[in-house]
Amino acid sequence: MNKRIAVLITDEFEDSEYTSPAQALLDAGHDVITIEKQAGKSVTGKRGEAHVMINAAIDDVSPEQFDALLLPGGHSPDTLRGDDRFVHFTREIVNSGKPVFAICHGPQLLISADVVRGRKLTAVKPIVVDVKNAGADFVDREVVVDSEQLVTSRTPDDLPAFNREMIRLLSA
Numbered sequence: 001m002n003k004r005i006a007v008l009i010t011d012e013f014e015d016s017e018y019t020s021p022a023q024a025l026l027d028a029g030h031d032v033i034t035i036e037k038q039a040g041k042s043v044t045g046k047r048g049e050a051h052v053m054i055n056a057a058i059d060d061v062s063p064e065q066f067d068a069l070l071l072p073g074g075h076s077p078d079t080l081r082g083d084d085r086f087v088h089f090t091r092e093i094v095n096s097g098k099p100v101f102a103i104c105h106g107p108q109l110l111i112s113a114d115v116v117r118g119r120k121l122t123a124v125k126p127i128v129v130d131v132k133n134a135g136a137d138f139v140d141r142e143v144v145v146d147s148e149q150l151v152t153s154r155t156p157d158d159l160p161a162f163n164r165e166m167i168r169l170l171s172a
Contacts, residue, residue, distance in 0.1 A: 002029045003067035003170055008086050008109065009052060010036050014074030015045030016156045017103045018052060021070055024163040030170065035061055046074045058085045063092035068170060073104020073124060081112035091115055101166045103153045107131055120144050121152040148172065
């Protein structure tokens with residue numbers, strides 16, 4: 001059964017951390033819905049390799065409409081966490097028990113949503129101290145799955161393992 005995956009994304013995302021998981025999700029038959037402040041605009045990855053058309057504005061969607069959440073890394077999560085609407089959306093998805101997939105700097109939105117305390121996760125090295133200070137149990141591995149809900153990875157090098165666990169969790 002195909003699932004609807006929300007992707008919170010804005011300019012300066014890590015190109016491959018969106019394109020690779022999005023392609024894996026599409027290949028598995030899922031719907032990928034990109035969400036930003038404004039629908040119909042294009043956002044650009046920090047390497048300039050990926051341009052993503054935004055499907056929906058954050059004000060026009062609710063967490064109940066989606067089956068899972070993808071948080072690509074790069075500078076995008078840091079920008080989005082400055083807007084309470086994206087933080088609230090993230091918190092609601094996590095608290096509902098739906099799967100969440102965060103790579104690289106993606107956990108910054110989880111930290112701001114205050115949903116990592118007591119959870120096992122990994123992240124890119126520059127935010128490890130933030131992860132620990134937020135009360136999470138940091139594990140330095142290519143992919144960490146916590147409670148069959150939260151999938152995290154560190155860098156683009158970890159994408160094969162990240163995508164594998166993401167698709168496995170959605171197939172359960």
